[in-house]
Amino acid sequence: MLRPEFFEGTHVTISPQPSPFLVGLLCRCPRCGKGKLFSGYLKIAPACSVCGLDLKFADSGDGPAVFVIFLVSPIIILLALITGALVSIPPYMHLILWIPATIILSVALLPPFKATLVALQYRHDAHEGHQ
Template sequence: MSKPQPLLAGLAGRCPACGEGYLFDGFLKVAPSCEACGADFAKADSGDGPAVFVILIAGFIVAFAAVFTEFRFRPPIWLHLVLWLPGTLILSLALMRPLKGVMLAAQFTNKAAEARSDD
C-alpha cells in the first residue's frame, strides 16, 4: 500500500500517517492514537488555527452572498436573518472538522510539537 497524502487524509478525517485509521474520536476530539498504525496523536494540538480559517472563509462567503442578495433583490431584514444566520452556522460547522484535520495533518507531517520551556 502506498503512503497517503497527509493533507488529503487530514481533510477526510483519517490518520495522516497511514490514511486508514480515524483522526477524531468525536466531532472535534482528537483520537489518542491511530487504531490502524498506532501513530500517536497525544501531542497533536491545532490551537486556534482552524477557527481562524473558518471565520475567514465562512465570513467571506456569507458576507459576499448577503451583500449580493441585498443589492440584487433588496429583501427585508428578516429574510436576511433567516437566510444568513443558519447559513453561517451550517457553513462554520461543515468547515471546522476538515480544517482541523488539515491543521493536525500539517503538524504531523512537519513533525511539529508544542513549544515548551523546560529550562
C-alpha cells in the same frame, strides 16, 4: 510508488506519506491515511485504529476556528451582498438566511480544517516551543 532505501546494510521499504490536505479533508490518520482521526465531532482519538500512531501530539489550538472564520465570513458577506443587490428583502430575512448558513458552514468546515492542521503538524514534526 515505493522506493527502496538502504540503511547500514539492511533493505527497508519506505512508503510515501499521504497528502496532509487529502487526509485532512477525509479526517484520517496523518501517518497511514486510513484510520479515523476523530472519536467524536472534534475530539481526537487517542491512537490510530489502523497503524497505532499515538495522537497525543495533536494540538491544533484555535487555528482551525480562525481559518474557518476567515473563509466563511467573506463567503457569507458576498452572498448577502449579491442577494441584496438582486432581490429587495427586509433586513430580518437576511438574518433568517445568513445566520443559519454561517452556522452550518462553520460546523461543516471545522473538522476538516482541524484534521488538516493536525496532519501538517505531524508532517513537519511541529512541537510547542520551550524555553
